[in-house]
Each structure stands twice: as structure tokens, then as C-alpha cells.
Amino acid sequence: MVNDPLGDMLTRIRNAQLRGKPTVRTPASKVRRWVLDVLESEGYIRGYEAAESKNGHPEIEISLKYFEGSPAIRELKRVSKPGRRVYSNVKSLPSVRQGLGVAIVSTAQGIMSDADARVRNVGGEVLCTVF
Numbered sequence: 001m002v003n004d005p006l007g008d009m010l011t012r013i014r015n016a017q018l019r020g021k022p023t024v025r026t027p028a029s030k031v032r033r034w035v036l037d038v039l040e041s042e043g044y045i046r047g048y049e050a051a052e053s054k055n056g057h058p059e060i061e062i063s064l065k066y067f068e069g070s071p072a073i074r075e076l077k078r079v080s081k082p083g084r085r086v087y088s089n090v091k092s093l094p095s096v097r098q099g100l101g102v103a104i105v106s107t108a109q110g111i112m113s114d115a116d117a118r119v120r121n122v123g124g125e126v127l128c129t130v131f
Helices: 005-019 030-041 114-120
Strands: 023-027 045-052 058-064 076-078 102-107 110-113 124-130
Touching (some): 030 110
């Protein structure tokens, strides 16, 4: 049983990139897909597709991205955790590495990057940061 499904997915991505794997699988959920949509639109992963495990459970197969042998994602951190939620209004959204990275935010208008949240003038729960 996993207490933090999003944290589990981020850890799977980190571990697979450390080993140089081209793809990684994770159990499927809507929140995971929405976070992967942001990662794909920001260019951190190649993409993802629906898959099925051997015992019939739905999974997501994530295609990881590398540039000259090194992973496209250098740092992937979970900010808001089940034991400690971190909320931020639009004025205090975190800037990751002076704007070179991305903070993924869960807002009332959906899960989006910090730049999109600033454009739409909404705050929310800071899920994770990517650089």
C-alpha cells in the first residue's frame, strides 16, 4: 500500500533515470496523468501511454528523456506531502532556480505549471518542483 501515490511516481522516475532506463511504469491515476501532462508540455519527458500490468491493473508507461546521455530531469522534489501540505497564493508561488525550473501547482482550475498559474492569476497547492 502506498500512502503518497504522487511521491511514489516521482521516485520511480528518479530511480529509472539514475539507471538509464528508457521507460518506467507506474500505477495509473488521474492526478498522475495530469502531472505527467505538465512534465510533457514543459519538455521533461518524451510522453506517456496507458498500459496494463500482468494481473490486469491499469498502469502508465512513461518514456523518459535524455540529452547526450544525461537525464533531462536533474532534480525532482516533492514539496507538498500527505503529512504537510504546502499552499501558496499567486504572489508567493516559488520560482525554481531563478525560473529555469518548474513548480507544479494544483489549483482550482486544474494542475498546471507555476508560469501558467501566474498567467491565470491563481494559487494553490505546490505539488513538486522540477529542474
